[in-house]
Amino acid sequence: AQSVSQHNHHVILSEAASLELGCNYSYGGTVNLFWYVQYPGQHLQLLLKYFSGDPLVKGIKGFEAEFIKSKFSFNLRKPSVQWSDTAEYFCAVIGGNTDKLIFGTGTRLQVFP
């Protein structure tokens, strides 16, 4: 069965600090990978996604993620965070032959000015 792990539950940073949020998945076949963001009181919005091709994908708002197949990882990065990046971040995966979009437990990011 597919699963997703996010090891950072709560991250606190100052503005301009660099960010890396870990995501590991468990699925033996082809996967589609996503990072979603949920700003306070809002619904989930897609940050970026990986389907195939270049394993380094760039998303909105300066975020990027790197798919490392050998490590079953899809970590999210941003070189310099802003206060407005304060939100919950969810990694998600769909296994190649399933319709099941599974989320990790989420990482709460707080950025202080």
Place this chain on the structure above:
Amino acid sequence: DTAVSQTPKYLVTQMGNDKSIKCEQNLGHDTMYWYKQDSKKFLKIMFSYNNKELIINETVPNRFSPKSPDKAHLNLHINSLELGDSAVYFCASSTPGQLNTEAFFGQGTRLTVV
């Protein structure tokens, strides 16, 4: 143009009542989902429908009954509401397997059972 819309946005009700949440998507997607987000922000998949057919039914009490009259709608009916049902419920849609597809989420329905 709202892609995935849920109603109501807020729902406060007493224990034991029966309530429904509606979801509609205008994206032409084949698959629709219901997720429950608890107070710790955990997002757990509850159901998934593909072209009106139930394809995923996680371990959810049978008080929860999804209904999909057509592929653009997936409603969630909850019988005999309990305090533990309080959460935010998100509807989503996608067409998995297609290139460049992603799941689009509704605004959520905050259910409070008192």
